[in-house]
Amino acid sequence: MVAMKNNMKRYFAIVDCNNFYASCERVFNPKLEGKPLVVLSNNDGCVVAASAEAKALGLTLGTPAFKNEELFTRNNVHIFSSNYTLYGDLSARVMETLRQFSPDVEVYSIDEAFLELTGMEHIDLQKLGRRIKKTVQKWTGIPVSVGIAPTKTLAKVANRASKKNTEFDGVCILDNDEEIKRVLEKVEVDDIWGVGWQYAKMLKRNSIYNAYQLRSVHHDWAQKKMTIMGLNMVRELQGIPCFKIEEAPPPKKAIVCSRSFGRPVEDLGELKEALASYVTRAGEKLRSQNSVASMIQVFMGTNHFKDEPQYSNHTIFELPVPTAYTPDLIHFALQNIERIYRKGYRYKKVGVMLAGIYRDSEHQLHLFEKQKYDKKQKELMRRIDEMNVRMGKDTISYGASGIKRPWKMRRQKLSPSYTTDWLQIPPVK
DNA sequence: TCTGGGGTCCTAGGACCC
DNA sequence: TCTGGGGTCCTAGGACCC
Numbered sequence: 001m002v003a004m005k006n007n008m009k010r011y012f013a014i015v016d017c018n019n020f021y022a023s024c025e026r027v028f029n030p031k032l033e034g035k036p037l038v039v040l041s042n043n044d045g046c047v048v049a050a051s052a053e054a055k056a057l058g059l060t061l062g063t064p065a066f067k068n069e070e071l072f073t074r075n076n077v078h079i080f081s082s083n084y085t086l087y088g089d090l091s092a093r094v095m096e097t098l099r100q101f102s103p104d105v106e107v108y109s110i111d112e113a114f115l116e117l118t119g120m121e122h123i124d125l126q127k128l129g130r131r132i133k134k135t136v137q138k139w140t141g142i143p144v145s146v147g148i149a150p151t152k153t154l155a156k157v158a159n160r161a162s163k164k165n166t167e168f169d170g171v172c173i174l175d176n177d178e179e180i181k182r183v184l185e186k187v188e189v190d191d192i193w194g195v196g197w198q199y200a201k202m203l204k205r206n207s208i209y210n211a212y213q214l215r216s217v218h219h220d221w222a223q224k225k226m227t228i229m230g231l232n233m234v235r236e237l238q239g240i241p242c243f244k245i246e247e248a249p250p251p252k253k254a255i256v257c258s259r260s261f262g263r264p265v266e267d268l269g270e271l272k273e274a275l276a277s278y279v280t281r282a283g284e285k286l287r288s289q290n291s292v293a294s295m296i297q298v299f300m301g302t303n304h305f306k307d308e309p310q311y312s313n314h315t316i317f318e319l320p321v322p323t324a325y326t327p328d329l330i331h332f333a334l335q336n337i338e339r340i341y342r343k344g345y346r347y348k349k350v351g352v353m354l355a356g357i358y359r360d361s362e363h364q365l366h367l368f369e370k371q372k373y374d375k376k377q378k379e380l381m382r383r384i385d386e387m388n389v390r391m392g393k394d395t396i397s398y399g400a401s402g403i404k405r406p407w408k409m410r411r412q413k414l415s416p417s418y419t420t421d422w423l424q425i426p427p428v429k
Numbered sequence: 430t431c432t433g434g435g436g437t438c439c440t441a442g443g444a445c446c447c
Numbered sequence: 448t449c450t451g452g453g454g455t456c457c458t459a460g461g462a463c464c465c
Contacts, residue, residue, distance in 0.1 A: 041433035048433070066431040082433090109465045169453080196463050203435055256435055263430090305432055351434095410431090 013115040013148045014243070015098055015104065015132060017091075018170075020111035020142070025080050026089050027141040028418040028426055037078040039180070040065050043260050043409040044081055081411035085393075093140045101132055106245045114152060116245045129171035137237065149174035153236035156193040157184065157211055184212035184237070184322045190219040194233045199226055226297045250288045258283040258351020262410040263301065265347045271300065272334050273402035279333045279352050280398055284388070286354055287381055292373060294322040294331065294356035298336045303348035313340040322358060323373040325381060329354070330400050358419045359387060374403035392421060 002346040016025060036054035038047050046064055057075050059068060062141045065079075069128040072079060091110045098105050104116035114134060117128075129146040147159030154174050159181050162172035172182050190200040190371040192211050208214050215237040232242040265271055275298065286293055296319060301312030315336045323329065335353055348379045371385040384396050 043431085043433075045432055062433090064432040069431090112465080182444075194463070198462065227462080229439070254436075258434070260433070303432090409433095 008118050009121055009243075011117040011148050011150060012152045012241075013102075013117055013129070013132070013146060014108075014152070014155045014159045015019050015062055015094075015113050015136070015144050015146050016159050016163075017094060017111040017143055018092075018143045019055075021049055021080075021082060021087055022054070023050040023142050024083075025049070025078075025415055032078055033135060035078060037080070038068075039071075039080045039082050040413070041082060042411075044412060045260070047315040048082065056124050078149060079413050081414045083415050083417065084249045085417045085420050086415065088397060090140060090142060090360065094136055094142055094144070097139045098117075098132070100135065101128070104245045104247060106247055107249075114155070114227050114245055117148070125173045125175060126171065129173060133170055142168075145170045147172050147174075149164065149180075150239045151236040151241045153193055154180070154239065155330060157180055157187055157191075157237075157390045160191050161186060180239070181212055184215060185210050189214055192233070192237075197228070200228070202226075207313065247390065251291055251357065252285070253355070253357055255282050255285045255293070255354045255357070256351065257285070257353075258299070258349060259409055260349045261407045263407070265342075265407050266345065268288050268338070268341050268343075270402075270407050271341065271347060272337060273405065274407045275333055275337055275352060276330045276398060276400035277402075277405070278350070279330050280326055280401060282284050282352055282354050283324060283381075284385060286324045286357070287385060290360050290384050292322040292324045292360050293329075293354035294319050294358070295354070296332055296336065297353040298333050298340070299353070300337065300347055300350040302345050306346075309345055311342055311345045313342075314332070315340050316355075318356075321372040322356070323377075324360065325373050326384075326398065328372070330398060334400065 023038060025039065032051075034053065035051070036057060037051040038059070039049040041047065041048045044065055045185060046062055046069060047059060048061060050059055050061060054077055057077070059071060071077070076258050087110060094111075095105065095107050095113055098113050098115060102115040102117055106114040108114055117123075117125075120128075125148050131142055132146050136142060145159055147155045147157070147160045147162055148171075149155040156170040158174045162170050164167040165172075165186070172183070188196050188210055189203045189208060190197075192214065192322050194251050195214075203209075203214065206225075208217065213371065214234060217234060219231055219234060226233070226414070235242050259278065261274065283382050287397060293391055295316060297314055297316045299312070299314035302310050304309070304310060304312075317332055319328070319332060320359040321424070336351070388395050416426075418424055418426055
C-alpha cells in the first residue's frame with residue numbers, strides 16, 4: 001500500500017486569487033467591472049491592491065495613497081478602505097470550494113491555497129486546472145489563477161507564469177522537462193518564491209538572472225549563499241519535493257497586534273485605550289488557538305517619517321501565571337506602557353506582542369501555585385468570544401478600551417460588510 | 430494632512446555546563 | 448604551566464512570505 005502510494009504521480013496545485021481585495025469589492029458591486037479600482041491599507045495609507053485596470057495606469061502597490069492622488073482623480077479610480085471582514089469571509093468561501101478538488105488543502109494566505117493532487121496518471125491536468133478556475137469563479141465570484149507542478153516551488157512558478165503570460169490564460173501546468181525549461185527561462189529570479197530583494201541582488205552579481213539558471217547551480221553553493229532554504233529551493237526547482245502540504249497550521253508562537261493611529265496621540269490616557277483594545281484583539285487570537293501566553297511585550301513609537309522629536313521604546317514582561325484572561329492581560333500591558341511612556345512626544349503607533357505561548361493543556365500547574373487562569377475565567381472568556389462572533393465585533397468590550405476611540409484608524413472609504421452583517425446585506429430588486 | 434500589519438525560519442555568537 | 452572542546456539554550460539580526 002505504501003509502495004503503491006509512493007509510485008503514484010503526485011502534483012501540487014496553487015490557486016491564487018487575482019487582485020484579491022479589489023476582486024472582493026467588485027463581487028457585490030458589479031458596476032465596478034472593467035473600472036480601475038484600488039484598496040488602501042489601514043489608515044488609508046498605502047495602496048495594497050489594485051484591479052488590472054488600475055495597474056495598467058502604471059500604479060505600483062505599496063506606494064502611499066497621497067502620492068497617487070493626481071493619478072486617481074485624472075483616471076476616475078474608485079478607492080476603498082480595506083474591509084477585512086468582507087475579505088475574510090469571501091476567502092473562507094473560496095477555500096471551501098477548493099476542498100471539492102482535494103482532501104489535502106493548505107490555506108497558505110488569505111488569497112492562496114496549495115492542493116495536493118495524487119493519483120493523477122490518467123487525469124488531464126490542464127482540464128482539471130480549468131475546472132478549478134471556473135468553479136471558484138462561478139461559486140464565489142472571485143477570479144483565480146492556477147499553477148500545477150511536481151513541487152510547491154514549481155507550482156508557484158507556474159502560477160506566476162499563468163498571470164504574467166497571456167498565452168496561459170490563468171492556468172499553467174509544468175509537467176515535462178521542455179516545458180519547465182521554456183517557462184523557467186522567462187521567470188526572473190526576483191519572482192521566485194523564496195528569493196527576496198537581497199538574494200536577488202546577490203544572484204545577479206553572480207550572473208544568475210532567471211529561474212532556469214538558478215535551477216542549475218551547485219547544491220553546496222546554494223546552501224552556502226542562501227542557507228538550507230536556498231538548497232531546498234534549488235532542489236524544488238529541479239522537481240525534488242522538499243516542502244509538504246501543511247493542512248493544520250501549527251499554533252502561533254507569537255501574536256502581535258498593533259496599528260498606526262489616525263492622528264498623532266500625545267495623551268497617555270488615549271494610548272492606554274488604544275493598547276487595551278489591541279490587547280483585547282490579541283487575547284481573542286490567543287484563545288482561538290487554545291493557548292496561553294507567559295510574556296507580554298509592549299511597544300510604542302513616534303512617526304519617523306516626520307521631522308520632529310523622535311522616541312520609541314519597548315518593554316517585555318513575564319506574567320505571574322500563563323494566561324489568556326483578557327482583563328489580566330490588559331492590566332499588565334497598561335502597567336508596562338506607563339513605564340516607557342514619555343511626555344511631550346507625538347505618538348504614531350502602539351502595539352502588543354504575546355509570546356511564550358503554550359497550549360492551554362500543556363501548562364502544568366505547580367502543586368502550590370495559585371491557579372489564576374481558572375475555570376470561571378475561561379468560561380467567561382468563552383462566552384464573550386462567542387457573543388462577539390455571533391453578534392459582531394465589540395458587542396462586548398472592555399471599559400479600558402474607551403468608548404469614543406478618537407485615535408482609531410481612518411477608514412473613510414469603507415464598503416459595507418455585505419456578507420457578515422444582517423443590516424448590510426445588499427437588497428435584491 | 431497623508432508612508433500597513435502580522436508572521437516564519439535560519440544562523441552566528443555568547444553564556445553556561447561538564 | 449597549559450587557556451580545551453562538545454553540547455545546549457537563548458538572543459539578536461537578517462532573510463523571507465503574504
